[in-house]
Amino acid sequence: MKSWMQFLVLITSITSTSALLASGGAEGGGSQMSPVTNAKWKAECSSCHMLYHPGLLPERSWGKMMGGLDKHFGENASLDPATRDEITRFLVTNSADKSDNRRSSRINQSIPANAAPLRISETRYFTSKHDEISPVTFKRKSIGSAANCIACHQGAEKGNFSESQVKIPR
Amino acid sequence: MRNKTMLLALLFSVNALAATPQELLKQYEGQAKQESPAFSGFSAERGASFFRTARNHSNGQKVSCATCHTADPRNQGKTRANKVIEPMATIANPQRFTDAAKVEKWFGRNCKDVLERACNAQEKGDYIQYLISIK
Numbered sequence: 687m688k689s690w691m692q693f694l695v696l697i698t699s700i701t702s703t704s705a706l707l708a709s710g711g712a713e714g715g716g717s718q719m720s721p722v723t724n725a726k727w728k729a730e731c732s733s734c735h736m737l738y739h740p741g742l743l744p745e746r747s748w749g750k751m752m753g754g755l756d757k758h759f760g761e762n763a764s765l766d767p768a769t770r771d772e773i774t775r776f777l778v779t780n781s782a783d784k785s786d787n788r789r790s791s792r793i794n795q796s797i798p799a800n801a802a803p804l805r806i807s808e809t810r811y812f813t814s815k816h817d818e819i820s821p822v823t824f825k826r827k828s829i830g831s832a833a834n835c836i837a838c839h840q841g842a843e844k845g846n847f848s849e850s851q852v853k854i855p856r
Numbered sequence: 857m858r859n860k861t862m863l864l865a866l867l868f869s870v871n872a873l874a875a876t877p878q879e880l881l882k883q884y885e886g887q888a889k890q891e892s893p894a895f896s897g898f899s900a901e902r903g904a905s906f907f908r909t910a911r912n913h914s915n916g917q918k919v920s921c922a923t924c925h926t927a928d929p930r931n932q933g934k935t936r937a938n939k940v941i942e943p944m945a946t947i948a949n950p951q952r953f954t955d956a957a958k959v960e961k962w963f964g965r966n967c968k969d970v971l972e973r974a975c976n977a978q979e980k981g982d983y984i985q986y987l988i989s990i991k
Contacts, residue, residue, distance in 0.1 A: 735937035760915065761936070762965040830938035837938075 717788045719845030724776040726769050732843075734763070736836045738806070739845040740780035741790040746802040748777040759804075789847060807832040819854075828855035877946060877953035877988045884984070887977035895978065903986025906979055911971060919970050921983075929987055945990040953984055 719741035731737055740748065752774040755763045765773070782790040796811035797803060806812055816832070824832045835842035838854050881898060888895045908927060910918040924941060925933040930948040933941035943949040953959055959980075967975035975983075 733939070734935040735939055756968075759937075762968040764965060834938050 715786050715788065718848060719785065719787050719790055720780075721844045722776075722780045724773065727773045727776050730765060730769060730773060734761070736834060737843040738835075739843070740777040741782050741785045741787065741845055742793060742806045743781060743803070743809075744783040744794050744797060745778045745781040747797075747804060748774065748781055750802045751804055752777065805833070806835075823854065826855070876955070877984055880953050880956060880959060881981055881984055883956070884977045884981040888981055891977055898978070898981035898985040900982070900986040900989040903982035903984070903989075906982055907986060913970075914972060921966070921970060923970075929990060944987050946988045947990055952987065959984075 719739050722740065727740075728737060743751075751758075752770055755765060755770065778784070782794040785791070793806075793809055793811045796809050796814075803809055807816075812832075823829065829837040835847070838852050839847050840853065841848065841851060885895075885898070888898075907921045907925075907929065910920040910923075913919050924935060925944050929945040930943050932943055935941060942951070944952060946952050963975055963980055967973065967979075
């Protein structure tokens, strides 16, 4: 084999292997949600609360959420239609039922097909994962409520809920 | 040289005078005049009482602007979901009232949350007048 051909084969095999590794780690059934982003989602969905990763709820939940922003958990969170639609598309594309990482799949499987929960903390996946945390702990000043994932999961906004990185504040 | 320096200084001061809270107030003034022929200017005092007055919400709670922004607008506030709100007073946060769309977005949301109706231009102007007057 000519040396330039050997080189080509080598380069091709390196790139395809790393591509395989990357897809396996981030999207192809990895354990953590992939770190997706969208500027409008980031700006609009984190002024009042932490930024929730789209992989935490299925498409039907996000659809219901974005269709009722004027009464968003008791508050008016209305957006102009163009911004709302762009964010909805982003949420749907990366929703739990469209992602193949393990956590999103399990969240999705824990939700009955006829349900479209708006609170992640009401999914069976969440309650079973947090059954050892007492309601009093969630009410700590440093935490606030079960909706404030980032109080204990520092990587929550990037979709990282790895148990080894949990630090429950006093 | 001296002339140039003075011209530059003048330009900068003009720029500072045309700061956006003032421009916003001008816009709300125009609207307020349309809404009420009796309009006679904005008042920081009225804005202050608007900010602090608690209203009985139909959900049974008493709410005011100060509920989330605290009674001293130079302080950081907190949303119900535990997120910090940067101060509303321009002395503590010069970014406030420099983006018309942002201001309208939040008046739109928060007036409905606190008053359960939209705010009129008089109220918006008084509110801004108050928050830029705080030393």
